[in-house]
Each structure stands twice: as C-alpha cells, then as structure tokens.
Amino acid sequence: MANILITQHIGGAGVQMLREARHHVTYRDKTEPMGQAELQTAVRHAEGLVCLLTDRVDTAVFDAAPQLKMIANVAVGYDNIDVRAATARGILVSNTPDVLTEATADHAFALLLALARRLPEADAYMRAGKYEKFEMFPPLLGLDVYGKTLGIVGMGRIGAAVARRGALGFGMKVLYTANSVKTAVEQELGAQKVTFPQLLHQSDFVSINVPLTPETYHLFTLDTFRQMKPTACLINTARGPIIKEDDLLVALRQGTIWGAALDVFEAEPEMTPGLADYHDRLLLAPHLGSATGETRRKMVETAVSNLLAGLAGQTPPNALNAEQLV
Structure with a gap:
C-alpha cells in the first residue's frame, strides 16, 4: 500500500x-x-x-x-x-x-472555423438587435477556409489530427514544421515539411501544436507576425507562453494579421492587459481543448x-x- x-x-x-x-x-x-x-x-x-x-x-x-x-x-x-x-x-x-488528441483537434478546428466566419461577433451582433437588413457585403465578412493553406507548427499527434481535418474535410493544403519528416502524414495528406519562415509566409491559417520548451517560448512575436499574411489567422491550443501576447495585440491592432483564436494564455488563467477588451477578430476560450x-x-x-x-x-x-x- x-x-x-x-x-x-x-x-x-x-x-x-x-x-x-x-x-x-x-x-x-x-x-x-x-x-x-x-x-x-x-x-x-x-x-x-x-x-x-x-x-x-x-x-x-x-x-x-x-x-x-x-x-x-x-x-x-x-x-x-x-x-x-x-x-x-x-x-x-x-x-x-x-x-485527448481528437477532442483537442476538434476544438482547434472549431476555433479556426469560428474565427474565420466571425461567429462570436455574429452572435453578439444578433443579440444586440443590429441585424436590420440583408447586405451583400455586411460588416461581418469572413474568410474562406476550403482549399486554403493550413500551417501546422509541430506535427505531433494533435498537429496531425488538425491537419487531417483540414486536408480531408476542407481540401486544405498542409504545410508543417517538425524535428523530423513525418512520412506517414505526408503520404496520407500530401503534407509538406517546410521551414518556419516558409510556413509563416505561405499559410492562411496557422495552428500551434508544439510543446512549451525553452525553444518555443515566445516563438510568436511581432517579428513573427510580420512574416505572416495580413489575411492570416493564428490558432493556439498548445501553451500560452508560445505567443508573446503584447505583440499579438499590436499585430491585431495594426492589421499585421487578420485574426487569432486563443485557448491558452501566457500567464493563465490571467490575460495580458488589453486582451479581454479587444473584440475585433479575436476569439478567446478558457483552455477547453480536451474539455469533453x-x-x-x-x-x-x-x-x-x-x-x-x-x-x-x-x-x-x-x-x-x-x-x-x-
């Protein structure tokens, strides 16, 4: 005993x-x-x-x-x-x-879709009684997901599961970074291993799936965001300190990237000042990746x-x- x-x-x-x-x-x-x-x-x-x-x-x-x-x-x-x-x-x-692989991948892709189609903003818009007429180009125009490029930062179990949802469900081209070539994933999904800068430059959606290590701490800073497309979205279901949140706020306010969805935070459960007050194309969730x-x-x-x-x-x-x- x-x-x-x-x-x-x-x-x-x-x-x-x-x-x-x-x-x-x-x-x-x-x-x-x-x-x-x-x-x-x-x-x-x-x-x-x-x-x-x-x-x-x-x-x-x-x-x-x-x-x-x-x-x-x-x-x-x-x-x-x-x-x-x-x-x-x-x-x-x-x-x-x-x-927890599949549940976390489900959540990552749910965040991706909700961010791209601005669902939290749309819900708030409706509840505030702002929907008065149909418009061809309404205030809440979103982004296409089908056929776009999905960048997976860290092609481990969860990264591969996110990639599978993108490639098989949404016809997305998959790029990834990893310490080694993931032959099985490449054969199954047509995924391509690239350098980190290449992934940033080419991806429409970037999903963070690496563990938190000294090497990945603040992997995403303002310099990183400036290498991404202005129409790109960032999704983090890994660990908060991988992103420097002050820099993310600057990037969102300046339009350096289009949007971000965070399930984890740099000083969790606290958020960087200003993060909770910023609503434009920023989606926040309380660490729900595996929460079924x-x-x-x-x-x-x-x-x-x-x-x-x-x-x-x-x-x-x-x-x-x-x-x-x-």
Missing part, C-alpha cells in the same frame, strides 16, 4: 480506482492549485503524486518528498514538471497522450493506470523517463 496525493479535483472514478487498489489516498477535492508551500507540505509522505498542469512540481517539491516514486500528470503537456530533476532522483513521470466529459474521464483513468503500474514496479504505458531510470 502506497501513500498517494491527488492535488486537485479529478472526479470520483479515478480516486475509487486507487482506493480499490488498496492505496492510501489523500484527495484534495478543490479546483484551484495549491500554493508551493502548501504543496511541499502535502507531498511530504507521498510515494505517488497525481497532479494537473497547473501544479508546479519542481526541485523544491522533490526535496520535500523523499519517498516520492512516481508522478502521474493528468495532461499531455508536462512543462509544469521538472522531468530532469525527477529523473535525477529516480522518480518516474508519466503523461496522458492519445486520449468523455475525454477528461479518459485522461484521469490513463493517469491513474500509469500510477498504478509504476507503483507496482512496472513501466507505465506513458512513462516519460523510464529509459533514463533503467
């Missing part, structure tokens, strides 16, 4: 899985993250940790948890965890890929299954550092 800390609300099913496995579970059933001091105190006797992307698990946490053996992150991204420091201490770390009931339940189940495997001395299916610990 192991002591397990669950840092935030994950629903009852995952907690029950751990208790049925006869582990001692401390469940903090709240929807906001702990402060660092509180987390360091709570994790003191934990052998297993279930955490969310808003929990910062760093060296100070590891120092406070000498018995910690396994961390199960309920997310596909793991920039909230110092994996290198965990590895140095022999602590397994896992994430939840695959189960079915997908979120699968994420929890996957994280718990990873943890149970790790605590049993097995290699978790989604271990991030198992090879380094061998």
Whole structure:
C-alpha cells in the first residue's frame, strides 16, 4: 500500500480506482492549485503524486518528498514538471497522450472555423438587435477556409489530427514544421515539411501544436507576425507562453494579421492587459481543448493506470523517463 496525493479535483472514478487498489489516498477535492508551500507540505509522505498542469512540481517539491516514486500528470503537456530533476532522483513521470488528441483537434478546428466566419461577433451582433437588413457585403465578412493553406507548427499527434481535418474535410493544403519528416502524414495528406519562415509566409491559417520548451517560448512575436499574411489567422491550443501576447495585440491592432483564436494564455488563467477588451477578430476560450466529459474521464483513468503500474514496479504505458531510470 502506497501513500498517494491527488492535488486537485479529478472526479470520483479515478480516486475509487486507487482506493480499490488498496492505496492510501489523500484527495484534495478543490479546483484551484495549491500554493508551493502548501504543496511541499502535502507531498511530504507521498510515494505517488497525481497532479494537473497547473501544479508546479519542481526541485523544491522533490526535496520535500523523499519517498516520492512516481508522478502521474493528468495532461499531455508536462512543462509544469521538472522531468530532469525527477529523473535525477529516480522518480518516474508519466503523461496522458492519445486520449485527448481528437477532442483537442476538434476544438482547434472549431476555433479556426469560428474565427474565420466571425461567429462570436455574429452572435453578439444578433443579440444586440443590429441585424436590420440583408447586405451583400455586411460588416461581418469572413474568410474562406476550403482549399486554403493550413500551417501546422509541430506535427505531433494533435498537429496531425488538425491537419487531417483540414486536408480531408476542407481540401486544405498542409504545410508543417517538425524535428523530423513525418512520412506517414505526408503520404496520407500530401503534407509538406517546410521551414518556419516558409510556413509563416505561405499559410492562411496557422495552428500551434508544439510543446512549451525553452525553444518555443515566445516563438510568436511581432517579428513573427510580420512574416505572416495580413489575411492570416493564428490558432493556439498548445501553451500560452508560445505567443508573446503584447505583440499579438499590436499585430491585431495594426492589421499585421487578420485574426487569432486563443485557448491558452501566457500567464493563465490571467490575460495580458488589453486582451479581454479587444473584440475585433479575436476569439478567446478558457483552455477547453480536451474539455469533453468523455475525454477528461479518459485522461484521469490513463493517469491513474500509469500510477498504478509504476507503483507496482512496472513501466507505465506513458512513462516519460523510464529509459533514463533503467
């Protein structure tokens, strides 16, 4: 029997899985993250940790948890965890890929379509009673999507799923950046690997699907936006700090790019001052990429299954550092 800390609300099913496995579970059933001091105190006797992307698990946490053996992150991204420091201490770390791929890609494409056809603005327009007559060229003219060029920044699981929706559903030409050639995606979709500047210059819609790393931090700045088409749209369902939001506001106000849709934010859950007040072709959502009931339940189940495997001395299916610990 192991002591397990669950840092935030994950629903009852995952907690029950751990208790049925006869582990001692401390469940903090709240929807906001702990402060660092509180987390360091709570994790003191934990052998297993279930955490969310808003929990910062760093060296100070590891120092406070000498018995910690396994961390199960309920997310596909793991920039909230110092994996290198965990590895140095022999602590397994896992994430939840695959189960959220399709839901997140659905959401990214929903943002793309809603932005291109200005649906939030149209809804507000109707509710304000402004629709008085049909016009051939109304105030809310949008952009065509079918047959346009879709740029995927990061052709991983989610990037490929977004590309598939664009190519197969909307006849879009797919360009992508990645660390290696994605042969299967190229064969399936006719996608073309290009340089980052080439993608910026040629794409009508740019979808961000890279993880947050030192290399991708502020990948999109005013200089980046100036390399994009003035009719281009940017969609971010990855991590907020990949975009420098102050620069995005400048680009939108100056007409450097046509529009943007953000599901994640640089200082989430806070927004850069001015972002919430800017309404013209800017769509904002509160980190809903994987937010369907079915997908979120699968994420929890996957994280718990990873943890149970790790605590049993097995290699978790989604271990991030198992090879380094061998």
